[in-house]
Amino acid sequence: MYNDYLINTYNRMDFIAESGNGCWLTDVNGNTYLDLVAGVAVNSLGHSHPAVVKSIQAQAEKMIHVSNIFWTKEQGELAKKLVELSNHQGVFFCNSGSEAVEGAIKTAIKYGTSKKAEKEKIICFNNSFHGRTIGALSITAQEKYQQPFGSLLKKVKICHFNDLEDVKANMDEDVCAIIVEPVQGEGGIQVATTAFLEGLKMLCEENDSLLIFDEIQCGAGRLGTFFAYEKYGVEPDIICMAKGLGGGVPIGAFIVNEKANVLIKGDHGSTFGGNPFVCAVSKTVIDITGSPDFLETVNEKSAYLKEALFKIEKKYPQFITEVRGEGLMLGIEMKVPVKEVIQEAYKNKVLLISAGSNVIRIVPPLTIEYKEMDVFIDTFNQILETF
Ligand SMILES: Cc1ncc(COP(=O)(O)O)c(C=O)c1O
Numbered sequence: 001m002y003n004d005y006l007i008n009t010y011n012r013m014d015f016i017a018e019s020g021n022g023c024w025l026t027d028v029n030g031n032t033y034l035d036l037v038a039g040v041a042v043n044s045l046g047h048s049h050p051a052v053v054k055s056i057q058a059q060a061e062k063m064i065h066v067s068n069i070f071w072t073k074e075q076g077e078l079a080k081k082l083v084e085l086s087n088h089q090g091v092f093f094c095n096s097g098s099e100a101v102e103g104a105i106k107t108a109i110k111y112g113t114s115k116k117a118e119k120e121k122i123i124c125f126n127n128s129f130h131g132r133t134i135g136a137l138s139i140t141a142q143e144k145y146q147q148p149f150g151s152l153l154k155k156v157k158i159c160h161f162n163d164l165e166d167v168k169a170n171m172d173e174d175v176c177a178i179i180v181e182p183v184q185g186e187g188g189i190q191v192a193t194t195a196f197l198e199g200l201k202m203l204c205e206e207n208d209s210l211l212i213f214d215e216i217q218c219g220a221g222r223l224g225t226f227f228a229y230e231k232y233g234v235e236p237d238i239i240c241m242a243k244g245l246g247g248g249v250p251i252g253a254f255i256v257n258e259k260a261n262v263l264i265k266g267d268h269g270s271t272f273g274g275n276p277f278v279c280a281v282s283k284t285v286i287d288i289t290g291s292p293d294f295l296e297t298v299n300e301k302s303a304y305l306k307e308a309l310f311k312i313e314k315k316y317p318q319f320i321t322e323v324r325g326e327g328l329m330l331g332i333e334m335k336v337p338v339k340e341v342i343q344e345a346y347k348n349k350v351l352l353i354s355a356g357s358n359v360i361r362i363v364p365p366l367t368i369e370y371k372e373m374d375v376f377i378d379t380f381n382q383i384l385e386t387f
Contacts, residue, residue: 020047112176189331
């Protein structure tokens, strides 16, 4: 296909996307599929949501980009909204999740080394995923992503997810930050316990370290609260966001509280980060996804989908190990190769994606309708019936 012209780093499906509408994607041959991938938890309002389209058109006509040497109303308004929603103090805008994590790492190292030269150790967790740039990759504790990219950042300690004792054993005053995904995405939809996150918060307070939540996949409404941390009632010092924040336009952000507000003029920057185009669209998206009524619908849909999946889990214990997750970020751990299940679903015009080695990841548009969830449930049931 286009292999001859690209650096082929992706394991792509044999699918050429042509257009999208809500929860549905149509390929170049005119076949329409139910899209439960949503650009990997990006298209929170589905494809071509009218409010998003309108916002894109209006902002494109007005102004797409100016340098960050100028102020724009669009960036300012989005920052204000995020600060108000999070109760934090300041936002830096970038273009992707990895960049949000890079910014958080720089903030943490500056915070730590301003106290003590050696205070630059970062604790992360097994099966984490924080991105592909060198800093973010260094704290992405999965060999398949780190190989063969050299020695990466040195002062990183990998602890076991949900194992507070392990973190305690590795925590000391040289730790500048702990970074954790409240729900691990790429690692296989692993949900942190509240006690674990509360424990991390306490350890950070005791050791004057920063607690960073990577909410890039699980934030922006996906768990049924706008910020993932709200689900747990544990406030991090830094929140990393991207994906659903823009509903499809490339935007990332890290949001700091007073303690972590240490970057000053000249410390960080981005040419495109937070340009008026992406900020106007993101504001439109989060005006919807951040509203309590909308979040309530996410919780209701989550309960509906979970109940249906638990029933399937009970019916097919020979195929399913566990159904887990929060909000509309669910995982089905399989005892059979997920690749084959995904392929079968594809034949039945349902698009799915895996997470980890044996988990089907369900991250649909948050606007998915009940009858669309039924299409998936029926298809999944049917696949397992004939497996
Ligand atoms: C939790 C998490 N952090 C960071 C990233 C990296 O984001 P990006 O691909 O936008 O750089 C991802 C991407 O999947 C992610 O899921």
